[in-house]
Amino acid sequence: MSLADRLPEDDSGRAFLFGAGCVLLAALFALTPLVASVPGVLYVFFEVGILFVVYGMLVLGLDLQYGHTGLVNFGHVVFFAVGAYTVAMLSAQDSFAGLSLGYPWPLALVAGVLVAALLGATVGATSLRLRDDFLAIVTLATAEIFHTLFANFRGIFGGDTGILGVPQPIADLAGDGDTTLVATLLLFGGITAFAFALVTRLTEAPYGRVLRAIRADELVTRSVGKSVFTYKMQAFVYGAALAGFAGGLFALYTGAISPGFFTINVTVTVWIGMLLGGASNHRAVLAGLAVIMGLRLVSRFALDVAPLSADAFASVRLVVIGLILVAIIRYRPAGIWGDARELGVDS
Amino acid sequence: MGLAQNLVFGLVTGSYIAIAAIGFTLIYGIVNMINFAYGEYLTVGAFIAILTVGVLPLPLPVAAVVAMAGGGLVSLVLARAFFTPINDTGPVPMLLTSIGLGLALRNAIRLSAGRSARYFDTETTTYRFDGLPELPVGPVNLLGDVFVTSQQLVVVVSALVVFLALHALLTRTDVGIAMRAMGDNESLARVRGIDTQRIRDSVWILAGVLAALAGVLVGIQTNVNADTGFSYILQILSAAILGGAGSVYGAIAGSYIIGLVLALSVAFLPTGMTGISSAVAFLILIVVLLVKPSGIAGQEVREA
Numbered sequence: 001m002s003l004a005d006r007l008p009e010d011d012s013g014r015a016f017l018f019g020a021g022c023v024l025l026a027a028l029f030a031l032t033p034l035v036a037s038v039p040g041v042l043y044v045f046f047e048v049g050i051l052f053v054v055y056g057m058l059v060l061g062l063d064l065q066y067g068h069t070g071l072v073n074f075g076h077v078v079f080f081a082v083g084a085y086t087v088a089m090l091s092a093q094d095s096f097a098g099l100s101l102g103y104p105w106p107l108a109l110v111a112g113v114l115v116a117a118l119l120g121a122t123v124g125a126t127s128l129r130l131r132d133d134f135l136a137i138v139t140l141a142t143a144e145i146f147h148t149l150f151a152n153f154r155g156i157f158g159g160d161t162g163i164l165g166v167p168q169p170i171a172d173l174a175g176d177g178d179t180t181l182v183a184t185l186l187l188f189g190g191i192t193a194f195a196f197a198l199v200t201r202l203t204e205a206p207y208g209r210v211l212r213a214i215r216a217d218e219l220v221t222r223s224v225g226k227s228v229f230t231y232k233m234q235a236f237v238y239g240a241a242l243a244g245f246a247g248g249l250f251a252l253y254t255g256a257i258s259p260g261f262f263t264i265n266v267t268v269t270v271w272i273g274m275l276l277g278g279a280s281n282h283r284a285v286l287a288g289l290a291v292i293m294g295l296r297l298v299s300r301f302a303l304d305v306a307p308l309s310a311d312a313f314a315s316v317r318l319v320v321i322g323l324i325l326v327a328i329i330r331y332r333p334a335g336i337w338g339d340a341r342e343l344g345v346d347s
Numbered sequence: 348m349g350l351a352q353n354l355v356f357g358l359v360t361g362s363y364i365a366i367a368a369i370g371f372t373l374i375y376g377i378v379n380m381i382n383f384a385y386g387e388y389l390t391v392g393a394f395i396a397i398l399t400v401g402v403l404p405l406p407l408p409v410a411a412v413v414a415m416a417g418g419g420l421v422s423l424v425l426a427r428a429f430f431t432p433i434n435d436t437g438p439v440p441m442l443l444t445s446i447g448l449g450l451a452l453r454n455a456i457r458l459s460a461g462r463s464a465r466y467f468d469t470e471t472t473t474y475r476f477d478g479l480p481e482l483p484v485g486p487v488n489l490l491g492d493v494f495v496t497s498q499q500l501v502v503v504v505s506a507l508v509v510f511l512a513l514h515a516l517l518t519r520t521d522v523g524i525a526m527r528a529m530g531d532n533e534s535l536a537r538v539r540g541i542d543t544q545r546i547r548d549s550v551w552i553l554a555g556v557l558a559a560l561a562g563v564l565v566g567i568q569t570n571v572n573a574d575t576g577f578s579y580i581l582q583i584l585s586a587a588i589l590g591g592a593g594s595v596y597g598a599i600a601g602s603y604i605i606g607l608v609l610a611l612s613v614a615f616l617p618t619g620m621t622g623i624s625s626a627v628a629f630l631i632l633i634v635v636l637l638v639k640p641s642g643i644a645g646q647e648v649r650e651a
Contacts, residue, residue: 072439074446126637133381133438137584138636141629144581148626268450271443311462318454325447329440330433 015197022190029183030173036182046181052293056192057246058270061239067279069235070215075139079240081262083112083247088163095165098158109248116244124236151259162258278338351493353614359499361606362506367561368586368598370554376530376593380441384449386580392418392559393566411563415556422555457573464570585632
């Protein structure tokens with residue numbers, strides 16, 4: 001029996017293995033004197049890559065909620081933001097504005113996940129019984145409320161300045177900037193692979209079949225004795241907790257957060273990634289997100305050659321993103337790699 | 348600032364939210380979609396009027412009419428291009444499409460108009476009508492120390508005119524009666540020989556006209572930039588849902604409640620916290636959806 005035969009056959013097993021490899025490599029860079037050097041032109045690839053794997057956790061949670069259970073959460077950014085703010089406020093030291101309590105960051109990260117999950121449970125308990133489009137509106141309004149709070153309460157959330165002085169454990173371990181970039185991408189990529197493995201295991205289990213049954217026909221699912229609300233609630237809280245975790249990691253990477261990181265554009269980007277790839281297929285949603293984040297890369301390079309200001313270019317990019325969303329829904333409702341029959345949409 | 352002064356502000360805010368919320372709730376009731384791009388229709392209307400006043404130049408009342416015509420046309424064209432083709436896919440694809448369209452419109456406006464705020468040229472915005480006494484431009488002293496500007500009076504009076512005209516439309520004209528019939532039961536309306544597509548188009552035009560008017564009225568109060576409409580969409584939405592999605596009279600009531608709550612929250616919040624007054628409107632929205640999802644006078648929105 002060769003080594004190749006011992007490798008796991010299923011998606012989730014392979015993702016675990018891949019994730020473990022990434023984390024080990026990250027540890028190698030962060031913990032040993034080994035240093036990496038990244039050529040200047042590649043910086044942007046690493047920056048967008050790190051953002052991609054962080055958003056990857058968001059899209060996996062969203063796919064659990066919408067792709068599998070049919071919950072239209074259009075305020076996903078709020079759970080990401082709440083995780084990030086919790087971690088930042090608890091762990092930061094000497095922030096210019098807002099709270100900085102200086103607790104150890106691992107404690108803060110756990111708290112970030114719990115607070116995001118708690119918010120998810122609160123929003124879920126109150127609004128999961130609403131009609132689809134109204135659930136979208138409630139989640140979106142929740143995100144806007146929190147955005148307003150973050151931007152206005154300077155004493156607690158730091159207002160427009162945000163919170164500075166958040167510990168950056170990877171940077172501290174790795175030493176120089178290039179090694180930090182490489183180690184961060186590897187570590188976060190590994191964690192996203194773990195998240196992929198977990199949600200895949202969850203949705204391939206009979207549990208996932210119940211979720212998809214709820215999406216397909218709630219009444220029938222209820223009539224066979226499943227507590228639809230409980231399942232919806234679990235899917236919603238899992239997605240929220242994962243987003244909170246992603247937010248916490250993001251804060252520990254950037255070292256400073258501000259309301260500008262957590263606008264509705266994050267929600268829109270993640271939603272487009274999911275719809276473009278094909279909701280209900282975890283691999284497809286990550287691929288879709290990669291396509292939309294690729295657009296971000298292209299636009300960074302195009303900015304150098306196009307005769308437009310950075311401001312105008314940002315507007316052009318958002319016009320394109322908006323139109324992509326419109327076009328997917330009209331022409332590819334099941335996404336590029338999605339299964340139309342599986343999702344129950346006519347394409 | 349006294350309580351009475353805040354009530355005046357609330358009445359004014361409620362008036363332009365109401366004009367917009369009527370259009371929004373008509374789309375919800377008859378096309379059965381939440382149009383999240385609707386805020387951008389306000390911005391479009393305001394910019395058309397500002398261009399008409401500034402470039403042509405025409406007096407403001409004429410510019411407002413031009414903006415309303417433009418708003419109706421834009422609304423119809425966008426509906427035909429983006430919403431009508433996916434009419435039967437259900438509420439979620441329609442909502443997501445409107446979110447994408449709104450993002451695209453907002454940034455297209457920012458691209459052409461820039462980030463800076465635009466104002467009406469004050470030379471042409473004095474309200475002079477032949478045969479009528481000239482309205483003063485400055486604030487008018489109402490009672491004691493309560494002031495109201497002529498712009499604010501224009502907003503409140505415009506809203507009253509809109510309400511009366513709309514009531515007449517919905518109760519006296521064939522189109523209006525057909526709209527109400529469709530809002531109640533679309534298939535029944537179709538069986539009874541109502542051309543549902545034509546009525547839908549009329550609703551889109553009417554909604555665009557109302558949004559443009561609301562945009563112009565917002566514009567004469569303050570300045571306008573690409574984000575103006577977007578900053579109102581959740582208030583419009585809150586007002587429409589508070590009133591009961593789909594109900595015109597409910598939307599009017601909901602708008603004045605939102606307007607007053609916004610004005611009073613500004614009065615009672617400590618200085619520096621007034622930025623969160625918009626969060627108050629969304630909080631109302633959530634509470635309404637939880638406690639009485641059908642609003643003051645609307646359809647059921649919970650799952651069966």
